[in-house]
Amino acid sequence: MAELQPSTLAVTDDALSAGRGHLRVFLGMAAGVGKTYRMLLEGHAEQEAGRDVAIGLLETHGRVDIARLAEGLPMIPRRRVTYRGTRLEEMDLPAVLTRAADVCLIDELAHSNAPGLEHPKRYQDVEDVLEAGIDVLSTMNVQHLESLNDRVDELTGVRVRETIPDAVLARADEVVIIDLTPEELLERLRAGKVYPAERIDTALNSFFRIENLSALREVALRQVAEEVGHKRLTRAEPLGARGQMLAADAPQAVGERLLALIEPNPGAQRLIRRAWRSAQRLGAELDLLWVRPPGRKLSEDRDRSLAALRQLASVLGTRLLVEESDDLAATVAEVARRYGITYILMGRSSPARGLARLRTPLPQRLMELLPGVDVRVVADRGGSRTRNST
Amino acid sequence: MSVAVVIGVGLVAFALGLAAGFWLPPNGRIRLGDRPVPVRRILLPFTAQGISKRAFEAAVRLAKAENATIMPAFLARVPRQLPLDSPLAAQCGEAMPLLEAIEQRVTSQGVGVDSRIARGRSYRDALRRLLEEEQFDRVIVSATNSPNKGLTSDDLEWLLERVPAEVLILRPAPEDTSRISAGALSGHF
Numbered sequence: 001m002a003e004l005q006p007s008t009l010a011v012t013d014d015a016l017s018a019g020r021g022h023l024r025v026f027l028g029m030a031a032g033v034g035k036t037y038r039m040l041l042e043g044h045a046e047q048e049a050g051r052d053v054a055i056g057l058l059e060t061h062g063r064v065d066i067a068r069l070a071e072g073l074p075m076i077p078r079r080r081v082t083y084r085g086t087r088l089e090e091m092d093l094p095a096v097l098t099r100a101a102d103v104c105l106i107d108e109l110a111h112s113n114a115p116g117l118e119h120p121k122r123y124q125d126v127e128d129v130l131e132a133g134i135d136v137l138s139t140m141n142v143q144h145l146e147s148l149n150d151r152v153d154e155l156t157g158v159r160v161r162e163t164i165p166d167a168v169l170a171r172a173d174e175v176v177i178i179d180l181t182p183e184e185l186l187e188r189l190r191a192g193k194v195y196p197a198e199r200i201d202t203a204l205n206s207f208f209r210i211e212n213l214s215a216l217r218e219v220a221l222r223q224v225a226e227e228v229g230h231k232r233l234t235r236a237e238p239l240g241a242r243g244q245m246l247a248a249d250a251p252q253a254v255g256e257r258l259l260a261l262i263e264p265n266p267g268a269q270r271l272i273r274r275a276w277r278s279a280q281r282l283g284a285e286l287d288l289l290w291v292r293p294p295g296r297k298l299s300e301d302r303d304r305s306l307a308a309l310r311q312l313a314s315v316l317g318t319r320l321l322v323e324e325s326d327d328l329a330a331t332v333a334e335v336a337r338r339y340g341i342t343y344i345l346m347g348r349s350s351p352a353r354g355l356a357r358l359r360t361p362l363p364q365r366l367m368e369l370l371p372g373v374d375v376r377v378v379a380d381r382g383g384s385r386t387r388n389s390t
Numbered sequence: 391m392s393v394a395v396v397i398g399v400g401l402v403a404f405a406l407g408l409a410a411g412f413w414l415p416p417n418g419r420i421r422l423g424d425r426p427v428p429v430r431r432i433l434l435p436f437t438a439q440g441i442s443k444r445a446f447e448a449a450v451r452l453a454k455a456e457n458a459t460i461m462p463a464f465l466a467r468v469p470r471q472l473p474l475d476s477p478l479a480a481q482c483g484e485a486m487p488l489l490e491a492i493e494q495r496v497t498s499q500g501v502g503v504d505s506r507i508a509r510g511r512s513y514r515d516a517l518r519r520l521l522e523e524e525q526f527d528r529v530i531v532s533a534t535n536s537p538n539k540g541l542t543s544d545d546l547e548w549l550l551e552r553v554p555a556e557v558l559i560l561r562p563a564p565e566d567t568s569r570i571s572a573g574a575l576s577g578h579f
Contacts, residue, residue, distance in 0.1 A: 269504070308506055
């Protein structure tokens with residue numbers, strides 16, 4: 001407890017949200033990593049710093065260490081709700097607002113409330129609490145984020161029903177990742193520190209597999225890195241000339257966005273694969289661009305290739321842009337500016353004929369038109385021979 | 391007089407040669423092989439588990455003999471809960487290096503290649519969708535004793551009955567455990 005920094009909520013900088021409470025979210029890859037534990041530790045730290053702390057909602061899931069750690073922090077009683085003959089216990093939002101503590105601990109941000117309460121979702125309750133000027137500490141797992149839900153489903157085969165919009169996490173003043181290696185988490189699970197004994201085997205055989213946990217951990221770490229990058233870009237820091245210089249440099253420092261120039265032929269697939277791998281490594285967005293000469297009808301083969309490229313783009317989750325123009329370089333430059341592209345990938349051009357030889361090659365023209373944008377010509381490794389019968 | 395004519399003809403021929411050299415691509419003349427020829431297409435479906443080396447080698451041999459293009463097609467399974475047109479980043483993470491490795495090997499043999507990715511609720515469904523959209527002259531698959539490694543015997547039966555192309559099913563053999571995987575990639579990818 002001693003190493004935690006108390007009152008950090010009170011000194012966070014945003015004058016933008018003056019009067020509104022601060023939200024700090026403890027984000028983890030799965031149950032059992034220690035989010036609630038850390039939330040309680042920080043609650044104690046705030047209390048020791050002299051602030052009025054209350055627990056709005058705590059889910060111990062039968063864990064003795066959590067219940068013990070909550071001792072000493074005043075708990076606002078839950079309210080009982082009956083829904084279809086079942087008695088449920090939910091956070092008492094009116095009581096939390098009436099209590100008006102300086103800091104309120106509200107576990108499980110993604111929880112869905114029983115029907116008939118003020119809001120269907122707990123994060124909406126938290127919004128009310130923040131609006132009342134109360135700081136909130138809360139917890140959630142990464143798979144509850146709406147935008148990651150499909151990806152997590154694909155990675156783990158588990159569909160999470162309780163989701164929250166990404167904007168909720170984006171609005172949080174602080175996101176703290178609670179990280180644990182998959183091996184450590186499994187050890188905790190086997191030791192009965194996460195679930196009761198009768199649920200351990202089921203958990204180990206379903207969700208809590210090392211490949212699932214590794215994938216979720218990566219998603220969680222990446223999510224927080226992106227949040228940090230985003231906040232760095234959007235937060236205006238009044239640092240004078242140096243601050244302005246930093247702000248001007250920041251987008252290029254963190255926000256890579258790739259554009260691959262393609263044509264509908266079989267060779268484009270290879271370029272897209274390489275561009276996608278680069279985008280994955282950089283954690284960047286990838287767009288594909290085909291500058292189509294106006295007024296020309298596509299041959300059957302090119303039409304088929306275009307359909308295959310659309311399919312590939314869709315599977316990869318990238319966007320295929322088609323622009324009609326005779327001026328390739330100018331169009332690429334315009335699209336690059338429109339989408340904030342920092343990196344252009346292109347294949348090797350076919351050898352120029354006739355007067356075209358006198359023109360400046362496309363990479364050089366792009367570098368002239370787009371100073372500050374990297375241009376990469378992807379190698380044709382292996383002497384690619386893609387047949388095109390057009 | 392005749393000398394002047396010879397010199398004149400020589401100069402004209404030289405000028406024509408220069409013009410032709412300027413007009414043609416710098417690294418080659420028009421070769422017979424560049425002329426459009428009817429292209430046969432050989433479909434080579436595979437899954438994230440890799441591709442059978444025997445099936446691959448058979449496809450390359452046939453493609454060489456028939457002047458055909460090999461179309462390696464990665465079959466991706468979309469979980470039931472997801473829409474069918476969902477991006478599949480995790481499976482693509484497996485597929486992309488695998489496709490790259492296959493393409494490198496195919497092109498090193500001087501054979502044309504045109505890759506595909508097909509999505510479906512099952513491998514068979516993905517294959518069915520691909521076959522609905524495109525036409526192939528041959529389909530080469532490898533039978534497997536393991537139901538988790540790709541197309542099952544039911545799938546192969548379905549393939550034989552439904553696909554309007556020549557289907558070549560290779561029997562499982564001991565050496566068939568040798569598969570092309572992403573590890574076969576050369577260079578940085």
